[in-house]
Amino acid sequence: MPKIKVHICSVCRRTVPYGMSSYRSPQRLKRSSGTDGTVLHRCTCADHSDSQCYNFCNARRDEGGKMYRPGHWPWLDSYREGRSCIRYRCGLTNTIQDVLNQRPGWVEVKDDGDWDFNWCDVGWLRENFDHSYMEEHVRICHFRNHYELTRKNLMVKNLKRYRKTLEREAGRLEAAKCDFFPCTFVLPSEYHIFVEEFKRSPGSTWIMKPVARSQGKGIFLFRKLKDIIDWKKDGSRSEEQKDEAQVESYVAQRYIENPYLIAVQKTAPDYDPEKGCKWQMQQLRQYLTAKHGFETVQTLFKEIDNIFIRSLLSVQKTIINDKHCFELYGYDILLDQDLKP
Known part of the structure; x- marks a missing residue:
């Protein structure tokens, strides 16, 4: 592998080809070594006023002048991983932000272009995704067409289509595994x-x-x-x-007119709408096991897993696959009195 000379801004952590370092005064560059002996020059400035650092952050060349695109230098990824923090941006004020704030080594940033991990709302995604260049390592919390599963009408359309495909290709018995939505x-x-x-x-x-x-x-x-x-x-x-x-x-x-109820009905005279509680999954499982038996509860949770799997399979060919994207889905599972989800 050729010796590639770059310098890395200590603030934005982006790399600039060593040949572009002329806009810096020599005394502001610190020489260090990468894990494979590659010479690195690190800019020790503490401000973002220099636009060239951003302009050339993705143009990397070896000593022969050949340009490399992000992701073609796996050894540099390991160097990035050695930095002291992960920069995250959170566009929502909720539990997610509280959790990220408490993570050691995670630092919140406000700049739209200065993050490694972005927990954004769908509005930000819609306005910015197609106009943003993302480096190899960055991650964002939505797929571009996430709505194929999260919008109720599109979810139903995809599930119905998937069921018809299963019935045609695998038979009615396999298609019946999709009979979990009303x-x-x-x-x-x-x-x-x-x-x-x-x-x-x-x-x-x-x-x-x-x-x-x-x-x-x-x-x-x-x-x-x-x-x-x-x-x-x-x-x-x-x-x-x-x-x-x-x-x-x-x-x-x-x-579903016969839902599975625990403890109290909402129509009961002593029901207090201001008072509520949530059980952890383990608590619910213990309650159901004590009342209905281990085998019944095992079957129930397998059927719930089937809902997760089948719903994801229904959009597998539709969701735009982008390595920068991931999604955390939340499911509302309603049980009837026969423990059918």
Whole structure:
């Protein structure tokens, strides 16, 4: 391997070809050695005023003048790993920020272009991802088209398509492993199909959920069509009238009327909506095992694992695979009284 001379800014930690060091005064460069004996020159400045450090941070050359792109120098990655901190950016004020603040060796930065790990919201991703160059080592907490699984209407579309593919290629028995989500329609686009299903079981409870909201916002239950008149698809209206009367897309799902309950019902007179608690998974597992037995609970958690796996497989070919991206998904699992998730 040729001896490659670079210098590294002690603040932004990015490398600049040694030949570009003329804009620095010699006394501000410190000579050191990499793990493989490569000569490194480290800039000891403590400010970001020098734009050339950023302009040339990704242009690396060996002594023969050949340019290398990030990721082609694995030995330099090990040098980066030896630095004293990991720079993170967190665009949310929540538990994630508290956890990152408490991690030894993790330092928060505010600059959009000066991080190794970015916990951002989807708005930041949408506005910045396509316009940002990311070095080999950086990580960001969303896939570019994460919404294929996180938006309710797209999730249902992908699950239905995946189930049909399984039935065609592997048979009905394998496709039945996808029968973990209720009968679902997207309104107003599937309103007329929904009405046909609704009339087959009068008196049933349905739940309406906005496709792009979270944390329970906008959700309501209904048993009568008049409660969702705003989502009625009317083919007699003109395009202009449709635009004026356009409503937010919702999914309508048949509600599980016999959910598995522990301790108290929300309709009980002593229920306090201001008081709540969460069990750790181990606590829930112990409770269920004591009440239903080890084998039953083992089967339950295998079925829950199946939900995770099948939902991810349904978008495997759709999600844009980028090595810089990862995603932490949260699942809401509702059990019926027979412990079916």
